[in-house]
Amino acid sequence: MKRISIVVFLAVVTAGVLFAGGKKDAVKTQGAAGGDTSLAYILDRQKLILGLDDSFPPMGFRNENNEIVGYDVDLAKEAARRIGVELVLQPIDWNAKEQELNTKEIDCIWNGFTITDERKKVITYSPPYLENAQVIVVKAGSPVRTLADLTGKIIGLQAGSSSVDALEDAAELKASVKEVIEYKDYLTALMDLDVGGADGILIDLVVANDNIKRSGKNFRILEETLAAEQFGIGFRKGEDALMNKVWETLLEMAKDGTVARISTQWLGADISLIGK
Secondary structure (H helix, E strand, O other): OHHHHHHHHHHHHHHHHHHHHHHHHHHHHHHHHHOOOHHHHHHHHOEEEEEEOOEEOOOEEEOOOOOEEOHHHHHHHHHHHHHOOEEEEEEOOHHHHHHHHHOOOOOEEOOOOEOOHHHHOOEEEOOOOEEEEEEEEEEOOOOOOOHHHHOOOEEEEEOOOHHHHHHHHOHHHHHHOOEEEEEOOHHHHHHHHHOOOOOEEEEEHHHHHHHHHHHOOOEEEEEEEEEEEEEOOEEEOOOHHHHHHHHHHHHHHHHOOHHHHHHHHHHOOOOEOOOO
16 A cells, blocks of 8 residues: 555656646746747758849849849858858749748848838848939930920829839829839830830839940930939848848958849949948
């Protein structure tokens, strides 16, 4: 009887210890799950998947060898190398970029991604790294010289881009034009401009400058701009650990001159905001 009591007692104590330990482990696991594990997730997987529009020069686009290259691509490649992970470039439908991010098909949006108050509600942004503006591109011989000259004209822009927001904010301009055409990407929009399918294209200034220089097309940019903007890197909402690591790495790259070199190569001058 005494032997049985001791055995039962030990069994109860052991079960209690196991239960307490299990409960402690469960609490620990819940605590880890409830924290920001975004950086650990990337480091454990050893890769950073970057979502981009691969027809958005000079930020990210395909060269003559079908390789994805560009300003943002070079910044991201060097940042990923220093963090110690592989960079994976994932072309996406720009109109579904937030969905791609939230379903973890990609880890960040780094492709001339304009910071807006509306996007900040669902995106964790890095600090701005480049200035930009929304401008109108027309053919060199066009009679359009000012925004007012677009009255009754057809303008185009990229679906899901900040150009859409800029036009919404310019209510008077939007009401004055005959039609607004949304294109999948800016290269298609500019080709349509060239053949007369549109009278003007609302586009990012850095993209417009690069296209005119690279293509040699007889385009010009109106002096009036619609909106001043800034580019940032977008991460899933609340993923500050990953964002901070990427930004700290970019600051290191600015300090040692890497950012200046990449900016000069792609943009013609060091106009980056990183570390300034």
